[in-house]
Amino acid sequence: MIGEFGQFTLILALILALLLSVLPMVGAWRGHDRLMASASSLALGVFVFTAAAFATLAWGFLQNDFTIQYVAAHSNLLLPWYYRLSGVWGGHEGSLLLWVLMLGAWMTAVVALSGSLGKQFRARVLAVMGMVAVGFLSFTLLTSNPFERLLPGPPDGNDLNPLLQDPGMIFHPPLLYMGYVGFAVAFAFAIAGLIGGKVERQWVRWAKPWTLAAWGFLTGGIALGSWWAYYELGWGGWWFWDPVENASFMPWLVGAALIHSQAVTEKRGAFPAWTVLLSIAAFSLSLLGTFLVRSGVLTSVHAFATDPERGLFILGFLVVVVGGSLLLYALRAPRIMTGEGFATLSRESALLMNNVFLAVAAAMVLIGTLYPLIVDFLGWGQVSVGPPYFSAMFILLMTPIVLLMPLGPMSRWQNDEFKRTMQPLLWALIGSVLGALVICALLGVWNLRAVTGWIGGLWVMLGAVAFFMRQRRQSRHGLTRGQLGMTLAHFGVGVFVIGVAMVESSTFERDLRFEPGQIVDAAGYQFRLEQVVTVKGPNWSAEEAQITVMKNGEELLLMKPQKRRYYRSGQVMSQIALQPGFTHDLYVAMGEPLGNSGAWAMRIHVKPFIRWIWGGAVLMLIGGFTAATDRRFWQAQSAEDAAIDAGRVTASSPTRALPA
Amino acid sequence: MTPTRKRRAIFVGILVLGISAAAAVGIVSMNQNMMFFISPSDVQAQEFSPDRQFRLGGLVVDGSVKHSQDDLQVEFAVTDGAAEVPIVFEGILPDLFREGQGIIAHGFLRNGRFEANEVLAKHDENYMPPEVKRALEKQNHYYGEEG
Numbered sequence: 001m002i003g004e005f006g007q008f009t010l011i012l013a014l015i016l017a018l019l020l021s022v023l024p025m026v027g028a029w030r031g032h033d034r035l036m037a038s039a040s041s042l043a044l045g046v047f048v049f050t051a052a053a054f055a056t057l058a059w060g061f062l063q064n065d066f067t068i069q070y071v072a073a074h075s076n077l078l079l080p081w082y083y084r085l086s087g088v089w090g091g092h093e094g095s096l097l098l099w100v101l102m103l104g105a106w107m108t109a110v111v112a113l114s115g116s117l118g119k120q121f122r123a124r125v126l127a128v129m130g131m132v133a134v135g136f137l138s139f140t141l142l143t144s145n146p147f148e149r150l151l152p153g154p155p156d157g158n159d160l161n162p163l164l165q166d167p168g169m170i171f172h173p174p175l176l177y178m179g180y181v182g183f184a185v186a187f188a189f190a191i192a193g194l195i196g197g198k199v200e201r202q203w204v205r206w207a208k209p210w211t212l213a214a215w216g217f218l219t220g221g222i223a224l225g226s227w228w229a230y231y232e233l234g235w236g237g238w239w240f241w242d243p244v245e246n247a248s249f250m251p252w253l254v255g256a257a258l259i260h261s262q263a264v265t266e267k268r269g270a271f272p273a274w275t276v277l278l279s280i281a282a283f284s285l286s287l288l289g290t291f292l293v294r295s296g297v298l299t300s301v302h303a304f305a306t307d308p309e310r311g312l313f314i315l316g317f318l319v320v321v322v323g324g325s326l327l328l329y330a331l332r333a334p335r336i337m338t339g340e341g342f343a344t345l346s347r348e349s350a351l352l353m354n355n356v357f358l359a360v361a362a363a364m365v366l367i368g369t370l371y372p373l374i375v376d377f378l379g380w381g382q383v384s385v386g387p388p389y390f391s392a393m394f395i396l397l398m399t400p401i402v403l404l405m406p407l408g409p410m411s412r413w414q415n416d417e418f419k420r421t422m423q424p425l426l427w428a429l430i431g432s433v434l435g436a437l438v439i440c441a442l443l444g445v446w447n448l449r450a451v452t453g454w455i456g457g458l459w460v461m462l463g464a465v466a467f468f469m470r471q472r473r474q475s476r477h478g479l480t481r482g483q484l485g486m487t488l489a490h491f492g493v494g495v496f497v498i499g500v501a502m503v504e505s506s507t508f509e510r511d512l513r514f515e516p517g518q519i520v521d522a523a524g525y526q527f528r529l530e531q532v533v534t535v536k537g538p539n540w541s542a543e544e545a546q547i548t549v550m551k552n553g554e555e556l557l558l559m560k561p562q563k564r565r566y567y568r569s570g571q572v573m574s575q576i577a578l579q580p581g582f583t584h585d586l587y588v589a590m591g592e593p594l595g596n597s598g599a600w601a602m603r604i605h606v607k608p609f610i611r612w613i614w615g616g617a618v619l620m621l622i623g624g625f626t627a628a629t630d631r632r633f634w635q636a637q638s639a640e641d642a643a644i645d646a647g648r649v650t651a652s653s654p655t656r657a658l659p660a
Numbered sequence: 661m662t663p664t665r666k667r668r669a670i671f672v673g674i675l676v677l678g679i680s681a682a683a684a685v686g687i688v689s690m691n692q693n694m695m696f697f698i699s700p701s702d703v704q705a706q707e708f709s710p711d712r713q714f715r716l717g718g719l720v721v722d723g724s725v726k727h728s729q730d731d732l733q734v735e736f737a738v739t740d741g742a743a744e745v746p747i748v749f750e751g752i753l754p755d756l757f758r759e760g761q762g763i764i765a766h767g768f769l770r771n772g773r774f775e776a777n778e779v780l781a782k783h784d785e786n787y788m789p790p791e792v793k794r795a796l797e798k799q800n801h802y803y804g805e806e807g
Contacts, residue, residue: 371690591753
């Protein structure tokens with residue numbers, strides 16, 4: 001019964017979503033207050049009924065209800081309760097349900113926090129989100145129903161893929177989806193603005209915290225996925241340019257560009273059309289990501305559903321969303337306001353450069369990801385584009401971003417001089433070069449990539465510090481939340497750059513045949529294999545290697561990598577041993593047994609500064625969330641803004657020359 | 661042209677130049693890093709350049725896996741039902757590498773054998789890399805979901 005209840009609530013949610021996408025829109029068009037007001041309760045209804053469906057499925061998992069096919073496929077009796085719960089989004093159907101649930105949560109947040117929005121605008125925003133919900137709910141119900149029955153139910157379920165039996169996997173999909181779906185809010189704002197016929201600074205300002213929050217979630221989701229891949233896959237890498245990683249990275253890049261272009265549009269009125277386009281692009285890329293992952297067109301770890309019907313449905317949905325919004329854009333674009341001009345050296349220019357490079361980077365990732373699909377589709381053969389392509393493109397495109405990043409916040413709107421911008425950064429420039437040389441000397445790494453990485457990273461970090469100090473000195477109220485968030489996020493980029501440069505340039509890596517008693521030297525450490533023993537877990541048994549790590553003859557710690565075999569599926573999986581550290585990680589993974597002498601193939605890595613990669617991402621995430629709470633975004637339109645919108649205040653007014 | 665226009669034209673010019681340069685580097689780098697997928701039958705049917713990296717996929721032939729006793733070298737063969745290609749690889753094989761399993765290897769085709777620098781097996785028992793699946797289907801060697 002419980003499964004049918006879930007199905008029923010899901011259908012109710014779809015009906016409410018259909019009403020939500022029509023009624024408020026009609027209300028806004030006809031000026032009908034009651035219809036417009038219905039948006040809030042309808043949006044809440046969609047959320048509540050989706051949540052009920054989700055809870056039902058979760059209950060099915062916790063109760064081991066194997067008559068539900070999806071539960072039987074992704075859970076079994078041996079699984080601890082928290083992995084049974086995360087099994088809800090361990091497969092295709094459930095993750096779609098999660099997607100819709102997130103959308104419902106974002107809609108509810110818009111209902112709760114958008115009191116200052118005009119009622120017409122608010123009705124349109126919620127209606128657009130309702131349309132997205134209709135698309136995904138019908139997708140779920142028509143092609144991937146999670147409540148499908150399996151009668152009679154089997155006594156025990158299939159295993160959840162052991163790779164997904166991990167704490168990181170509990171949180172990775174929800175965070176990622178919060179980010180993906182969060183861009184639906186910025187998208188809805190842009191579409192609602194286009195329908196209304198005007199792009200106003202005010203709605204860009206309203207959209208900004210939502211974009212920041214979505215981007216923050218996406219940052220967290222991507223970082224968590226990277227961290228999970230690092231310790232779970234046993235290859236020692238943190239990013240593989242796997243198509244599915246790319247699928248989440250493209251909206252991230254466009255989202256980062258959108259945040260910066262929103263800042264210009266919101267404060268100066270410039271690039272309004274570009275901001276609208278980016279809002280559409282960020283969400284479309286999120287949908288594309290879903291399509292790529294769910295359609296099974298990709299060779300990937302993540303592509304667990306290979307069903308052409310589903311792919312076709314998402315592709316159709318994607319075409320409707322992208323085509324529809326671009327058509328609307330083409331019709332309305334001539335009416336979009338035009339911004340004020342600016343000089344070559346100004347903050348607008350700096351942010352324009354930021355946008356150009358981020359957008360080109362996203363395009364490069366898109367080309368590299370889609371090219372194999374297009375070639376295959378045309379029947380030219382099956383190709384893949386290797387990671388070196390992406391790495392080369394990235395170094396090329398990120399270098400200017402790193403160089404310009406400290407200059408952006410220091411420069412003035414509209415017009416500035418290079419000398420004036422550079423002056424407070426002079427010590428940061430000198431400091432980063434000297435600091436990099438000293439640090440590289442201390443670490444004893446002298447390759448070009450490490451040194452340039454330290455210079456670039458320190459330059460960005462010190463640049464953020466310089467901005468922070470100048471702002472505290474000059475402004476009576478200190479930094480706004482927006483500025484604080486920006487400083488944190490930029491600082492995080494610097495930390496990230498250093499992490500990447502060190503890992504990519506100076507990792508110690510060795511795959512070797514390891515015999516008990518043997519000692520291996522690795523980057524100043526000695527590893528000694530003591531023995532390999534058999535151990536047992538709740539639903540697996542394993543061979544466990546015990547390795548003593550020494551430095552200068554002194555025993556430091558015991559590392560215990562495992563080779564697990566899961567009972568239910570018989571799947572074999574390496575569990576790495578990891579000793580994390582601020583400046584380097586020790587990493588050991590087991591390969592296979594070699595011969596009868598007790599020797600094993602093993603992988604020993606010493607990874608310098610790899611924590612800084614995720615540390616930087618965490619700082620960016622915190623920065624994004626901090627900036628989202630800036631009071632400015634949540635206030636009703638001020639008189640001054642209204643005046644600027646009406647074109648009565650000229651840009652030369654001195655109060656606006658400083659960052660507001 | 662007014663000074664502002666002129667400056668803006670220069671600015672746009674630099675931008676266009678920069679993007680074109682990036683695109684050019686992108687295309688070159690893409691061409692260098694593109695790997696074609698080949699099946700064992702393809703290897704038998706035609707000659708391939710020894711200097712180009714390929715992706716070779718197929719099922720690991722039963723009984724073909726030989727580990728060296730002294731180092732990490734391993735030899736095995738893959739098949740698509742019609743032809744077999746021997747592969748040599750030095751390193752750690754993925755967890756799901758097994759005889760009869762579908763795998764993909766990256767590497768160079770030299771003197772009739774495939775010198776792999778990377779071997780991939782996917783992370784699910786029932787998973788078959790799509791390219792391998794298609795190559796097998798071409799040789800009528802693929803039955804249902806099982807690898």
